[in-house]
Amino acid sequence: MASDHTRNAILAAAERLYADRGFGDVTLRDIVAEANVNLAAVNYHFGSKDELIAELFVTRSLATNRERLNELKAAEEKGGGRAGIDAILHALVGPTLRGCLGPDREGSTAARFMIRASIESVPPIRRIKNREVDHLRKFIAAMRRSLPGRDDSELYWGLHFALAMSHHTIREKERLTKLSEGQCDLNDVQAIVDRVVAVSVMALTGAGATSKASAKPVVPHGRLTRQDL
Amino acid sequence: MASDHTRNAILAAAERLYADRGFGDVTLRDIVAEANVNLAAVNYHFGSKDELIAELFVTRSLATNRERLNELKAAEEKGGGRAGIDAILHALVGPTLRGCLGPDREGSTAARFMIRASIESVPPIRRIKNREVDHLRKFIAAMRRSLPGRDDSELYWGLHFALAMSHHTIREKERLTKLSEGQCDLNDVQAIVDRVVAVSVMALTGAGATSKASAKPVVPHGRLTRQDL
DNA sequence: TTGCAATTCAAACAGTTGTATGAAACTATC
């Protein structure tokens, strides 16, 4: 494979254009123009437009998942096989939030691309996301070890809400900035991660963790449980 | 305006098809075939495809917003001008969750349409959503009355997380069902509303409610290894 | 150099899309 130059140029141009203008607005002709390659090169190297998009997303998504598992593994080793629930959640939402919200100008194309993918959810990407369940189960398993005896459904809800808060923050960061007139600092990624983790921990260990409705009374101040470490 | 029959047939057919198959997959020709009307009728009655979609979304969205404000008003009147924070959040997320998750087979087309709109986020809908900020500010104002002295940014974050959990539950309900292998009951809408509200209240009144990053020391995780692919 | 496979290229293909047109059909008013 001579040099991969054309292939890589297509990938780079596609990611940049999709990130900037969205999937619905970018055609193969736009991409090949940006990449300075021939139109047919896309189908030659990737087979189809959808496979190109899939490859872009898989690459970024695998990187995030690997980061997640690395952090999880490190946390569990540190705790002798059982990580604290906040460390587990940190490993879950940290990489995604840092990847998409971080002000690292270098990887910002990848970040903006992942934000797009989160917002627009085009078919080839949705197909890949559906396979993400196995990956999430590893976190459920870790949470089960960390909070033994807890009802499984509570763990699922906790993980679900953690992902909800992080993804929604990524997806709606502009609206939150506008709504709060800048009072919510979307640049302090570390603070956001801590905040999402804190609320998720409360969802899992706080009063809400009952099986039925029961919407328990408001928790008094200063009640965050930060175990481990 | 003789009878509005054609107009209404188009609206109904479009909503049903968009709900079932998504925006990207339904053409005007599909819609007019389903509605048994002529192709040109869409442009005659609505001006363009985007205006048709916008009208569909605005109708449903206004209905939800009206429900929200009614519940909010009722709660505030009940409390003599100041509603409890959980009642406020209930008014915020209740209508949306009930509308999209409720098992009311009758209005289920509208529900499935709104789920689609939440997932796919097509341009004409995004434009409308951006105007939703004014509506949300009314809830911020109510929250400010309910939790006086609290930092505004905390209110924004609390509202943001409440919307995050409800929207993400709507959007990913199938994945949550699959992940939890049915252990999370997505049909008990009332329980879901209570759960979302409970966690949101904790986020607002719990320990996390500090102004800056602060809180606790950052958990030292295994530093991530930056490799590619 | 010759031969062969991999790659690039211009061009065309086949299909779909939203929209526009102008005539026909309808409806209500006088």
Added chain:
DNA sequence: GATAGTTTCATACAACTGTTTGAATTGCAA
């Protein structure tokens, strides 16, 4: 029942889409 305004209709349009084709070009091994 003629008229004016509204609504429907079949059809065409113009543009754009992802994909394919077959010939040119390149790179490399024998």
